[in-house]
Amino acid sequence: MSVKSSIEFHWDEWIKNQDQDAANELIKYYMYLVNFHVERIYSHLPMNVNKDDIISTGLIGLYDALNKFEPARDLKFDTYASFRIRGSIMDGLRKEDWLPRATREKTKKIEQISRELEQIYHRVPLAEEIAERAGMPTQEVESVIKDSLFANIMSIEEKVKGDSGELKEGIGYTIPDDSALLPEKNVLQNEMKEELKAGIQSLTDNEQMVISLFYNEDLTLTEIGKVLDLTTSRISQIHKKAIFKLRKELNKIQKFA
Secondary structure: OOHHHHHHHHHHHHHHHOOHHHHHHHHHHOHHHHHHHHHHHHOOOOOOOOHHHHHHHHHHHHHHHHHHOOOOOOOOHHHHHHHHHHHHHHHHHHHHOOOOHHHHHHHHHHHHHHHHHHHHHOOOOOHHHHHHHHOOOHHHHHHHHHHHHHHHHHHHOOOEEOOOOOEEOOOOOOOOOOOOOOHHHHHHHHHHHHHHHHHHHOOOHHHHHHHHHHHHOOOOHHHHHHHHOOOHHHHHHHHHHHHHHOHHHHHHHHHHO
8 A cells, every 4th residue: 555545544534433543643744744833833942841841732632623624625734833833832832931041131131232332332242142142152142142132032922812712813823814905014114124125135145055954944953054054043043133133123023013
């Protein structure tokens, strides 16, 4: 039996009979979706977060997708499961409050120093300049900023309550179809996009490539390393440095959201 016909058989057994053996086989088959989203989200997290915990919450999302998927709807299971997996991981991270207090304090310190140096130099200070003033390694400054930016993104993605008071699925699962933006907000959004575009163009070639492959092409850091013939660790460093340089533009977008 080919892989395709085997999966079709397991789907048939699961849909008609709720066969748990079939469910287990489907979970094994679609495990690559969990691994993909774990790799992308974990690359934003500090070292204190246990990767196995992220995988566990991703598996919960996959099993939830299996239970709630409606084959009659015009939607691929891979797409539906991806929303559920990512949403489950984000929910788990929010509940755990993974960003340590020490990191939050460092973020305040770094931002304060950044504002002071910007007034002195009349430009955005470099990570090296902030690090020297803060008495911290440059890579730690870049890591702290990256972690705090991701924490802000998660707060934006909180679930919202519907009219009945029940929680509805938020951005972690789907992107809500809101009404059109007001003219002034539309202008502001376009201006911020232009600022972000200009910020990306100011990055080095490697930084631009990593940002493009990670956010546009949906590659993991490991896959990007293979493309650029660099180690995953080196790609992670380039990613953190790029995010640090773009922090002002990203902060504006987060506040607007």
